[in-house]
Amino acid sequence: MIAAATETGARLRSDYERDGYAIARSVIDGALVEEARAHIAWLMEKNPGLRPEQLGHTLMTDDPFWVRLVADDRLLDVAEPFLGPDIALFASHYIAKPPHSGQPVLWHQDGSYWPLEPMEVVTFWLSLDDVTPENGCMRVIPRSQNLDLQTMQRRSDVENVLGSGMDASLVDEAEAVDVVLAPGDVSIHHPNIIHGSNANTSSRWRRGLTIRYIPATTRIVSKKQWPSAFLLRGQAVPGVNQYHPWPRYQEGKHLPFRGCETFGSSP
Ligand SMILES: O=C(O)CCC(=O)C(=O)O
Numbered sequence: 018m019i020a021a022a023t024e025t026g027a028r029l030r031s032d033y034e035r036d037g038y039a040i041a042r043s044v045i046d047g048a049l050v051e052e053a054r055a056h057i058a059w060l061m062e063k064n065p066g067l068r069p070e071q072l073g074h075t076l077m078t079d080d081p082f083w084v085r086l087v088a089d090d091r092l093l094d095v096a097e098p099f100l101g102p103d104i105a106l107f108a109s110h111y112i113a114k115p116p117h118s119g120q121p122v123l124w125h126q127d128g129s130y131w132p133l134e135p136m137e138v139v140t141f142w143l144s145l146d147d148v149t150p151e152n153g154c155m156r157v158i159p160r161s162q163n164l165d166l167q168t169m170q171r172r173s174d175v176e177n178v179l180g181s182g183m184d185a186s187l188v189d190e191a192e193a194v195d196v197v198l199a200p201g202d203v204s205i206h207h208p209n210i211i212h213g214s215n216a217n218t219s220s221r222w223r224r225g226l227t228i229r230y231i232p233a234t235t236r237i238v239s240k241k242q243w244p245s246a247f248l249l250r251g252q253a254v255p256g257v258n259q260y261h262p263w264p265r266y267q268e269g270k271h272l273p274f275r276g277c278e279t280f281g282s283s284p
Contacts, residue, residue, distance in 0.1 A: 026098030029205065033099070033139075037162030037210035040196070041095050041203045045143070049089065050200045052274050053145050056082050057113050057224055059272045069113035069224075070120055070178045074245035077109060081266045081281060082274045087228050088249045088263075092141060095203065096230045099139045103233035103251030105258060107131070107138060107243070112178060113145075113224040114153050119217030121153065121175070123182025127229075128166045128208030130179075132238040136166070138231045140206045144198035145224040152223035155196045155204065155214045158189065162207035183211065198225075233257060250284055 025041070032039035060072045077083050087109055096104055108131075114120065128136045148154035169181045188211055196204045206212060217223045233254045237243045248260040265281035266273070274280075 022094065026095070029095065030098055033205055033207065036159040038157050038159070038196070038204055038206040038212075040198070041205065042199070043201050044091050044095055044203045045089060045201045047201065048275070049086070050145055052082065053086055053143070053226060054224060056086070056272055056274075057111055057145075060111070068120070069111070069115055072111040072113065074108040074110060077245040078261055079264045080271065081264045081277060082272045083109065084247055084263050085274060085276070085280055086226070088247070092143070092203070092228070093250050095205070096139065096141065097250070099205070100137075100230055100232040101251075103254070104249050105231050105233050105235075105253075105260065106245055106247045106249055107133065107229040107231045107235070107237060108227075108245050109229065110227045111224065112227060113222065114217035116152075116217060116220045116222060119153055119223055120178050121216045122155075122178045122212075122214045123172055123175070124185070124188045124211055124213040125169055125179060125182050126164070126166050126209050126211060127206075129169045129183075131208065131229075133231065134236045134238055136208050137235045138208050138229055140208070141228040141230065142196070142198075142204045142206065143226040143228060144202045144204075145200055145226065146222055147200065148196070148198045148223050148225065150195050150197075150215070151219040152221045153214045153217040153219075154198065154223065155212055155225075156193045157196060157206065158192050158211040159194055161192075161211040162209040164209060164211065166209060182213070187211070248283060
């Protein structure tokens with residue numbers, strides 16, 4: 018079992034190093050996928066002013082289910098070969114595109130937006146639906162992680178999730194690959210890779226959770242405590258980041274989930 022896990026980790030790392038992304042299948046089970054979908058519905062009800070593509074990290078500080086989900090051992094076991102044993106969270110964001118009206122994410126490089134030093138970070142994109150070109154799955158330009166981080170440009174000519182994107186002359190769309198995933202699968206991508214996604218023009222939801230994991234040696238450069246800074250596994254490096262304690266579940270305040278009563282001790 019351990020040998021199989023090591024082999025999978027080595028395969029994922031070599032795909033990631035070559036192409037800038039990798040795919041791990043069936044990482045979490047159907048029951049947890051269902052809980053994450055219920056979480057999106059709960060967040061939408063609590064935040065009626067936000068589009069479901071915008072349920073982001075500022076909502077996370079006091080949300081036990083969200084921390085439980087990103088701290089799932091199956092996800093962290095996949096992350097560990099990339100980051101080592103001391104793993105923290107930088108950010109996490111549901112990008113849930115509703116049927117027919119889900120917005121596109123314009124071509125971009127994530128690292129251009131992030132206050133991280135050094136830029137050592139991997140993104141997990143956890144799929145909560147069958148995601149395909151029809152409902153706006155993520156698209157990547159393989160091997161574009163070798164391009165330096167560019168300045169992103171504000172874009173209001175087309176409705177889009179980020180409100181910005183990169184210079185189109187740097188993107189060779191003919192090279193784009195659709196990242197087709199089933200519920201519970203995870204794609205893993207590099208902070209420099211060029212990626213985006215089209216609008217959801219189908220009659221199905223396209224729900225996914227981005228999870229930005231950092232090694233405890235990566236500093237989040239922020240004057241205020243970062244709302245989604247959590248130590249998830251291992252040890253903090255003294256003086257590097259200030260982490261929130263894991264929030265404890267309170268009935269009536271938080272979304273109930275399996276194991277919520279005993280959840281809440283930081284590692
Ligand atoms: O969810 C998407 O369509 C795009 C996700 C993305 O841009 C990211 O994870 O960095």
